[in-house]
Amino acid sequence: MDMMPRSSKPSPGQRALADALARGDAAMGTAITRLPARNYTDSHRFAREQGSLFDRLPLLLGPSALLPSPNLAVTHDDYGVPLIISRDGDGQVHVMANVCRHRGTRLLDVAGPVPATRIVCPYHAWAYRADGALASLPRAECFPGLDKAAHGLTHFPSIESGGLIWFARDPGADFANEAALAPDLDAFGLAALHLYKRKTHAVAANWKLVIDAFLENYHVQRLHAATIAPFFADGITVADQIGRHQRAAVGRADYLSEIDRDDWPALRRAVTYTYQLFPNSVVIVSPDYINLLIAMPQAVGTTLVEDLMLISEAPQTNDAEAHWRRSWDLLDEGTFGTEDFGAAALGQSGLESGLIDEILLGTLEDGVAGFHARIEAAL
Ligand code: FES
Numbered sequence: 001m002d003m004m005p006r007s008s009k010p011s012p013g014q015r016a017l018a019d020a021l022a023r024g025d026a027a028m029g030t031a032i033t034r035l036p037a038r039n040y041t042d043s044h045r046f047a048r049e050q051g052s053l054f055d056r057l058p059l060l061l062g063p064s065a066l067l068p069s070p071n072l073a074v075t076h077d078d079y080g081v082p083l084i085i086s087r088d089g090d091g092q093v094h095v096m097a098n099v100c101r102h103r104g105t106r107l108l109d110v111a112g113p114v115p116a117t118r119i120v121c122p123y124h125a126w127a128y129r130a131d132g133a134l135a136s137l138p139r140a141e142c143f144p145g146l147d148k149a150a151h152g153l154t155h156f157p158s159i160e161s162g163g164l165i166w167f168a169r170d171p172g173a174d175f176a177n178e179a180a181l182a183p184d185l186d187a188f189g190l191a192a193l194h195l196y197k198r199k200t201h202a203v204a205a206n207w208k209l210v211i212d213a214f215l216e217n218y219h220v221q222r223l224h225a226a227t228i229a230p231f232f233a234d235g236i237t238v239a240d241q242i243g244r245h246q247r248a249a250v251g252r253a254d255y256l257s258e259i260d261r262d263d264w265p266a267l268r269r270a271v272t273y274t275y276q277l278f279p280n281s282v283v284i285v286s287p288d289y290i291n292l293l294i295a296m297p298q299a300v301g302t303t304l305v306e307d308l309m310l311i312s313e314a315p316q317t318n319d320a321e322a323h324w325r326r327s328w329d330l331l332d333e334g335t336f337g338t339e340d341f342g343a344a345a346l347g348q349s350g351l352e353s354g355l356i357d358e359i360l361l362g363t364l365e366d367g368v369a370g371f372h373a374r375i376e377a378a379l
């Protein structure tokens with residue numbers, strides 16, 4: 001039984017893409033694009049991307065389902081910053097430094113979620129509330145004149161919108177682009193979904209090679225011949241942008257022209273929507289579950305990719321568990337882990353040989369060209 005509050009219709013943008021697919025307006029460029037091979041291998045380029053993209057823009061941390069109820073906290077380290085993500089007693093999300101204000105000790109050392117009514121430092125037991133406020137310290141008289149209100153945990157700017165949690169390192173970051181995704185994400189009921197499973201893959205490839213694989217359909221019938229290829233038509237994709245993010249729809253034009261495109265469940269069975277959340281994440285919407293992929297660069301040729309699968313509710317029976325487990329294995333292990341990330345690692349290996357100067361993007365790979373153009377514009 002599906003108890004999930006969920007929109008009964010697509011957002012205007014989702015509907016417009018479905019209409020374009022039904023008309024057969026497949027997104028195709030008209031010319032070959034060439035990119036320098038060193039964009040994937042040059043450490044100076046990597047440092048510029050860190051400075052211009054990852055140190056400045058909003059970055060996806062995960063779904064709201066990371067913190068399914070008030071007064072919980074999780075840790076997050078894979079962007080190279082030790083973070084606590086918490087939900088306070090009022091349901092508000094906070095993203096804070098996982099560093100004690102007394103003498104700098106790491107506060108939480110488990111992934112969580114853990115109860116966060118009081119987050120207690122292991123060293124001298126300074127205690128913080130879920131919103132980061134300093135609640136108490138032992139022998140407070142030993143800190144004469146300490147302004148407790150000024151010694152809460154350091155906050156980063158953050159937003160929870162449409163069922164996703166974002167943060168930025170830049171205190172002046174603007175989240176308007178991320179808030180603009182809400183009508184689309186709300187149409188999938190993302191905020192009410194249950195986190196079924198998550199896994200972080202270590203991939204020996206530049207972060208952009210990981211993302212590139214989700215921006216073109218050209219490889220689906222080839223690389224994924226043994227897994228998901230039968231579910232997709234070859235190369236039938238349309239795409240547009242929500243601010244700097246990309247929205248794409250893949251489907252079968254012949255089938256789409258026959259269904260009622262106002263029937264959202266029917267449309268969701270016929271069309272796969274994917275979102276490239278700039279710069280480093282992807283949302284893939286299957287008919288009854290959603291995967292988030294977050295590519296977190298560690299070095300020019302090394303990326304941690306977290307895969308999180310969301311379903312409507314926690315499995316209630318062994319059959320339900322086995323059903324979701326098959327979907328997880330098909331995508332996380334087979335399609336992403338083995339095929340897409342495997343191809344990214346082979347790509348890195350080939351590019352690092354230095355034996356080709358440029359890569360070619362054909363007309364079916366326009367999504368990749370657009371992604372790299374948006375990166376170039378941000379650098
Ligand atoms: S370092 Fe945290 S209480 Fe002392």
Ligand SMILES: [Fe+2]
Nearest residue numbers: 213220224340
């Ligand atoms: Fe793929």
